[in-house]
Amino acid sequence: MDEPRGFLRRYVFSTDHKVIGIQYILTGLVMGLFGAGLAVLIRLQLGWPEVPKTLLGVWLPNGMPGGIMTPEFYLAVVTMHGTIMVFFFISYVLVSGFGNYLVPLQIGAKDMAFPLLNMLSFWVALLSAVVMLLSFLVEGGAAAAGWTAYPPLSAVASAVPGSALGQSVWLLSMALFIASFTMSGLNIVATVFSLRAPGMSMMRLPLTVWSYFIASILGVLAFPPLTAAAIMLLFDRHLGTSFFLPAGLVIGGTVLPHQGGSPLLWQHLFWFLGHPEVYVLILPALGIAADILPVFTRKPPFGYRWSVYSLIAVGALSMVVWGHHMFVSGMSPFTGEYFSLATLTITVPMAIYGVNMLGSVWGGAVRLTSPMVWSLGVIALFGSGGFGGIYLGNATADMQLHDTYFVVGHFHLMIGGVTMFGMFAGIYYWFPKMFGRLMHEGLGKAHFWATFVPFFMVFFAQHFQGLQGMPRRYYAFSTYEYLREAAAQNGVISMLAIAVVAGQFIFLANFLWSLFRGRVAGEDPWQATTLEWTVPSPPPHGNFVAQPIVRRWPYDYSVDGVSHDYVPQTATASEAAVTS
Amino acid sequence: METTAHIADRWGGGTCPFDAGWKKVMMWSFIVTDGLLFAGFLGGYGYARTMATVWPDQATVFTLPFIAAMTFVLISSSATMASAVWSARHNQRAAAVRYVWLTLAGAVLFLGMQAYEWTHLINEGATLSSNPWGDPLFGAYFFVTTGFHGSHVLIGAIVLLVLGINLARGRTTTENVEMAGLYWHFVDLVWVFIFTCYYLL
């Protein structure tokens, strides 16, 4: 492969999947900082609604005049926090970032199937992120209709300030995001099908690759109807159509001229993507965690085959359960019953996968490194967060729980918890491969505990607030007598949440320090079997000097009679021979 | 019938299991995504029509023979495109170029006919938010969906133009002709659905 020359071609406008992967990761981490800042604003408002935050009032005079947040600004903050965290933090770092970096390496390919398209996908992604941030600066401020952008709130400019220009900029950013994600997803799908090295059959793929493969298929299949819906929403907003707007809407005393549309249609089209999207986010985290466990227990994962089947089953099922977000929307209760049954069915493959992860740890020679503790955290959060899903999947239970903090607690444990912990596990594990140096172990574990303890407490507590009836997206609860007890916990929860954010600075410090001062890693610091550990750290352009021949699955750890406690995937039979 | 051993061979790495090459896999995957986009519009349309108590009668609004002629043009252009791919595969470059130009002519003609139809409807008072025949969503769905399809035809025409030029100069591969062909047939495929659902049903 031609070696690119010059700083710009090598590190900026590069078609190398490794550079693009790192670009995605860095962009995502920066966006994550914005998302975290918005989270702090949310918690400041909920924890101490009557206390003026004077400094913030100076910086944000429109949103927080005199240091007190306006309800409209709170809605915008909640909307942007969700949007940025889901699409620009987790999706960029975990799905596009690690996906681009790992997939070609782990299947034995030189690069993705279409490297130029890959580069294009990153620059469109970056543009999308910039546009989303710019939406804060337009008149009326950022979109305020929730990350779910339900009409009529999102369709009528006068409904809330964020629905003026901010919502349109949001839609533009999302269109760019979807284009970028589709390009990236198509690349991963085509690459996994077509570019696996000789001997790398599907059942010899690491669980990580399986998870990215299925996640990419899901994304590619689920996003398009939302694109159609977004186009229709833009038409409703600017060109007078009524795709989602019924007759008789009154805003500020004026009857709107629309007629014939249905807000329910938006909900269907949105959640048709929205539900698979959360599996697009969580599957890679589960794949990464499942792959890290064998390395630090020195034994194969429990039930690899069934884990693969579970991933496939979850992927397929996730496409047909979106209605569980709509149980109280006025959707037909018969369809609701179906969605409820289907949703509860997803529990089965997810439980199998979770049990397999536990089984992977059981009886192993556990080495508690940073990647390992973060992976164990994934299992803990997956189990506890998953239980909440069983309650919510029940249409009848959801009558009470929908739009309460029970939902907020559930999805934060899953998306904030499982995905973010999987992401950090991946960062600590593959940092040495990416940058040639190991991250600091002590700081890594400190980061874990500083995150895990307050994080779990915050979102576990929110389940109880939800059970007590506390609604989400409310900017204050002082007027509701029945919520006094639930709301009283907000102060403590806010302090813990801010502690979570503060804990991330340990990671930032570790990341930066390790880039320059971390212990030099070598080719295979973790003594792992997958293909990326057979090349230098960082790998050269083109990854492999010669095309690898794969001779075994990725989990030959502690094989009876072999002298080492692991056998790389490319090792021949004689290399893995019994030595006396 | 393939043996299990053969199937295992194809999926065992080192080759594409579909004997298709990554470009074809990617083009078909793209077609699936773009098809689902139209499915989004069609789904919304089906939803809106089912919900509506009254809906304009297409036979009165549209001149069906004209629309049938548009369909004829597009189907014929699909046949010429398939012939172009066949010619390219059998190393008959001159014939392939001729067929590509014929396809392009079909594309341009279709666009012209679509533009004419739109003008006719707009002159009769059809807009995105109202029309003289009833439910305002009729116009909205019609213009958005056919507009989206038309933009795909336009992009296809540009692709065909570039392809034709490159093919005439010997500067492109048979595979590229085939990929362009897949895209063009996809455009025709979408029209089959739009034709049935928006004009006939």
Next chain:
Amino acid sequence: MTEHADVGLKTYWVTWGILLGLTLVMVGLDQAPMSRQLFVVLMLAAMLVKATLIAGTFMHLRVERVAFVLMVVVGLFVNSLILFGLIVPDAFRILEMNQVTP
């Protein structure tokens, strides 16, 4: 590029003829007197036949690997059916609710 079985030139033009014939039939039936349900069923059936012909013959799916065809059919067709199938009941419900006189 891997060589695979070909679809003949003649087949393309025969398919063209069938497609045109079907189109004429569809337009003709539009005027014919019949129940709404029968009309919808016939139109959808004709539509699917045309789609299969285009995808199978022009787009070569009939000579591609079965797994590949399944990938496309499930990804595009089955997925769309799932979308339509689960959202249209709500449209019927809204129609019913609108038709109930208070």
